[in-house]
Amino acid sequence: MTLWDLDVNAQAYITGTLPTNEETRLKSLGFITEQKVLCLQKTLFGGPKVYQIGDNIFSLSKEVASTVLIDTKDNIK
């Protein structure tokens, strides 16, 4: 399951990122393993979705959000 698949108001934990050119960048922004993530909003026509990562809020396009792997809270540990 990737971050893009997360429904609005649903939360999950990051389990990893796919090896892309942006991987290091995403980690610097806080997209790190075990970090809690909450999907706040989706926008019209499949535009970027809004996520709360820790104390920051980001909007991510589908191409970026699909490289972040997640698991729902219940499946962790």
Next chain:
Amino acid sequence: MNHIYLVGRPNVGKSYLFNKLSGEKQKVANYSGATVSRKDTLLFKNTLLSDLPGLYSFQTQSEDEKISLQTIKDSAPDDLICLVIESTKIKGQLAFALELRNWAAANLKPFVICINMIDEAKKLGITIDQKKLSEMLKTPVFFTSAKTAEGVNELYSYFELQSWSVPEVLNDSKNTNFLPEVIKKTIQGDFDVSLKKQNFLDRLFLAPFIGPFLFLILTFIIFQSIFTWASPFMDLIENGIGFLGEHTARLFPEGFLNSFVSNAIFAGFGAFLVFTPQIFILTFIIGFLEKSGYMARATTLCHKPLSYFGLTGKSFIPYMTGHACAIPAIYSARSIENAWVRNLTILTIPLTACSARLPVYALLIKILVPEKTFLFGLLGYQGLAFFLMYFFGVFMALVVSLSIDKFVKWSKKTTANMNHFFVMELPAYRWPGLQELISKSILTTWTFIKGAGPTIFIVNLAIWFLSYFPNGESGFAESYMVQIGKFLEPVFLPLGLNWIYGVAILTSFLAREVFVSTLGLLKGFESEDATEILSQVQFQDLSPAAAVGLLVFFAIALQCASTVGVLRKEAMQKSWAYMILFGYLVLAYLMSFITYQGLSLIIR
């Protein structure tokens, strides 16, 4: 000369702090990319304070980030790196703080952390143990609030010391538990509280249907305000200049000096001054949107639609800024990560309706559209026409962007999209300070007048000279200007324009706003009162079809020498600037020709 570099993520208040420390009035905004290049100021004798563009990590994506990182890497051993962190988002920013701190330790660079906006953390009940954090990171830590000036003097005093310490190597920091431990031991408070208000507003402004609807309403209000709300102030200035011109000209006898004062100075430079209320209002509203944090949301909303034209959501801010002036807009495109997408944005910015086009639009809309209002006088048809002209500019920019993108990809036989990577940090909503907004708008308006003034004055002087000589005011029909204009008239006749408009277009290639003042000068020589004639240009020599064609011409043609100069510097290749200059001129002529000829068949 020592340097102190203010570095950190966008939106952490670096520029605000820079202004507070130095007393400068640099542009401060609440979106990433407000500072697009390094800004220096002399803080003390032999010490420069530098404000660097936002930096997220050592893996840079955009041009402005590269500037920041390279500057730090190239810094001298005695230079101080001051990392600015936002207090309410400290947890997410400590990872980079640790990374940068360790780099400074390894490279023997003095390093200090400044936790800014501390007043906001206090309001939300967030507590940060300054002493403990400093001990655990083995780095000096300061609390500041550029807004309330809290802690600014302490930071200033530390800068003044100049005996800055290099951090020790932290062996523990390699342990994955180190950072969570630092956070646990030094930071307390419910960070969710600070995000609740932001999330509530985001659910409104970014909602699938309400969000875009509010965005369109907001955009419409902006353009209404430029025309309808500015009118009383414009009338005031127009009447004031008319009064002054009339009384000053009376001081001189009929002849050379009288003509120079009334026709070269008041009818030319004065006619341009009348549009400053519109420039002020536009700057004020753009400033409000930037500082409130709404711009970042608008960027998110626009990403998907703009991606169909080869652009990204981050092209929105340069496009919006382009409505004030193309030059800062071109620089602000540096925050776009992909070089090709940035190039496309830069090349199409000149098509957005910059404030230099305002006088031309205002004049032509005034003669084309009745001055009627609706909705209890709040909205007007002229304002609506203005909105359509701005919409046309954006529409042309998108069409041209798509065409260039498709053509270049076709010629290189590639279909790869380069605008995929879109990550936008959404800053907290903030209520902008009214005083700051007003002073910034006054400064921008004044800078605009100061920048355009000399060009307008010289062009007006040259036109007046060519129009006055060789036979004086009474011999205007034989003047050099009439001779040149009539020689070139065949070029403009297919657009429905006589030689007067042809000459005004030619002079406007130095700066668009010269068009109106030139027209005022040329028409002024045929009447006693230039200002009166300028405000009452009727369809005697300009048909409605030709006026619409002229609007189209001005909406497309790139008539700004300064913009071409900046394009040469910022585009992927210098040749793009000249191709665009020539291409937009040809496109403007063709579109104007089609508009005039097409409308002439319908409007008789």
